[in-house]
Amino acid sequence: MVMEQALLEQEFDARRAAAASVPPLHRSQLIDGILARNPSADPAFLMRFDNDALKHYLDHLGCDEAPRSRDNRWVRARNSSVAWWRDNVD
Secondary structure, eight states, rough: HHHHHHHHHHHHHHHHHHTTTTTTHHHHHHHOOOOOOOTTTTHHHHHTTHHHHHHHHHHHGGGSSSOOOOOOOOOOTTTOOOOOOOOOOO
């Protein structure tokens, strides 16, 4: 398990380095890309996020463009939290 986590972190670092070599998209390009993949997204809502968060979400949406395989998987960033939700059943 520890070895697998280390390999995933190495892959994440490699993807981040590769992405850093690509010129950054403008804010409008990021939002247009998100809306193309998720038409239900609200542009006003997306405007509240910074470019890094928009890029992260766009990358996440792009994972479904290729068939699922060992080479195509989403690796959550180290600094991102897991979303938790709890409903009160009372």
